[in-house]
Amino acid sequence: MTRNTSTNHSLLTPFNLVAGAILIIGAGITVLRFTRGLGAVTHLSNDNPWGIWIGFDLLCGVALAAGGYVTSAAVYIFGMKRYHSAVRPAILTGFLGYAMVVLALNYDVGRPWRLPYPFVVQQGTTSLLFEVGACVALYLTVLFIEFSPAALEWLGLKRARNLVTRLTMLLTIFGVVLSTLHQSSLGALYLIAPSKLHPLWYSPYLPVYFFVSSIVAGLSMVLFESTLAHHYFGDRMDAAHIEENTGVTLGFAKAASLVLAGYFTIKVIGLAMDDNWRYLTTGYGVWFLVELLGFVAFPCFLYAVGVRDKNIRLIRWTAVLTVVGIMLNRLNVSLIAFNWQLPSSERYFPSWMEIMISVFVVTIGILIYRFIVTRMPILYEHPDYPSSH
Numbered sequence: 001m002t003r004n005t006s007t008n009h010s011l012l013t014p015f016n017l018v019a020g021a022i023l024i025i026g027a028g029i030t031v032l033r034f035t036r037g038l039g040a041v042t043h044l045s046n047d048n049p050w051g052i053w054i055g056f057d058l059l060c061g062v063a064l065a066a067g068g069y070v071t072s073a074a075v076y077i078f079g080m081k082r083y084h085s086a087v088r089p090a091i092l093t094g095f096l097g098y099a100m101v102v103l104a105l106n107y108d109v110g111r112p113w114r115l116p117y118p119f120v121v122q123q124g125t126t127s128l129l130f131e132v133g134a135c136v137a138l139y140l141t142v143l144f145i146e147f148s149p150a151a152l153e154w155l156g157l158k159r160a161r162n163l164v165t166r167l168t169m170l171l172t173i174f175g176v177v178l179s180t181l182h183q184s185s186l187g188a189l190y191l192i193a194p195s196k197l198h199p200l201w202y203s204p205y206l207p208v209y210f211f212v213s214s215i216v217a218g219l220s221m222v223l224f225e226s227t228l229a230h231h232y233f234g235d236r237m238d239a240a241h242i243e244e245n246t247g248v249t250l251g252f253a254k255a256a257s258l259v260l261a262g263y264f265t266i267k268v269i270g271l272a273m274d275d276n277w278r279y280l281t282t283g284y285g286v287w288f289l290v291e292l293l294g295f296v297a298f299p300c301f302l303y304a305v306g307v308r309d310k311n312i313r314l315i316r317w318t319a320v321l322t323v324v325g326i327m328l329n330r331l332n333v334s335l336i337a338f339n340w341q342l343p344s345s346e347r348y349f350p351s352w353m354e355i356m357i358s359v360f361v362v363t364i365g366i367l368i369y370r371f372i373v374t375r376m377p378i379l380y381e382h383p384d385y386p387s388s389h
């Protein structure tokens with residue numbers, strides 16, 4: 001198979017025009033944010049100090065970037081070499097996901113230039129936020145190193161590339177440990193707010209829920225990213241990536257179905273342990289059941305049917321549904337079911353500029369992803385290193 005590696009095409013495409021408009025508007029809001037403060041562009045307040053930049057950009061972003069540690073663990077730790085073609089795309093998606101999370105965090109932090117303070121000025125080692133910050137920073141570094149062989153192959157730096165690949169197993173183990181810590185700790189952050197988070201979402205098992213659901217998010221995001229890559233960048237793929245796609249899709253869908261079944265089970269057990277059945281008859285209870293049944297139990301069933309029937313199309317659509325469900329869960333915990341007892345007039349709703357900054361950050365990530373996959377050996381193996389990753 002001959003890959004089309006040409007990058008010559010018209011810049012005046014609908015995608016580029018829309019992306020350009022988003023970048024211009026986002027840049028303007030960025031200037032406003034950093035010259036006039038949070039109050040000029042957000043609806044944040046003392047009652048609602050965390051908004052969409054935390055709920056969507058951070059919590060959703062970290063969960064959906066979990067494909068990196070899930071895929072590398074499956075291939076390098078558990079020896080599932082048949083999925084090796086999914087590693088580099090998953091690592092790239094994870095790396096960009098965490099990088100965009102850090103970028104978005106700079107908008108939310110009142111004084112972003114003080115982000116290093118907990119590490120070098122006043123150590124807050126007893127704080128969950130310190131643990132999350134430390135793990136995210138370290139894991140972003142790990143992902144950068146794991147991604148670097150593709151960039152080094154593109155640059156022709158063989159010696160540096162060979163040196164980094166020798167660290168693969170160590171980096172994978174370290175990455176899994178760090179991911180286990182901060183994925184669960186993000187849920188643990190909300191343990192300090194039992195009076196603000198609705199009882200159906202508040203639970204002492206929140207750290208477990210966040211970690212287990214991050215595995216589902218990682219598996220589903222790999223399937224979702226694979227679908228988009230095959231549609232838009234199929235000409236960049238070699239025969240190995242195309243041939244292995246069906247096996248990767250079925251294998252990841254089977255794993256996602258099993259993990260979703262486990263996640264559903266522990267959610268029901270947590271509901272019973274906290275004795276919150278009475279809340280299911282309320283409006284929030286109906287919304288909780290929509291999340292639990294519509295975005296956990298239903299995708300679990302669809303994944304299982306898709307694997308049984310080898311229905312690739314069904315699996316891909318189920319991956320989209322599952323990704324939406326993970327995002328819904330994170331937004332429920334951080335925004336929708338948070339401060340639930342406040343009157344509607346005092347509830348938080350993001351300003352259009354907050355939403356625009358989130359779109360701006362996502363657009364930057366998409367553009368960087370497109371730049372990398374059209375130039376570097378992500379969706380194909382470099383001819384100098386056949387079957388080496």
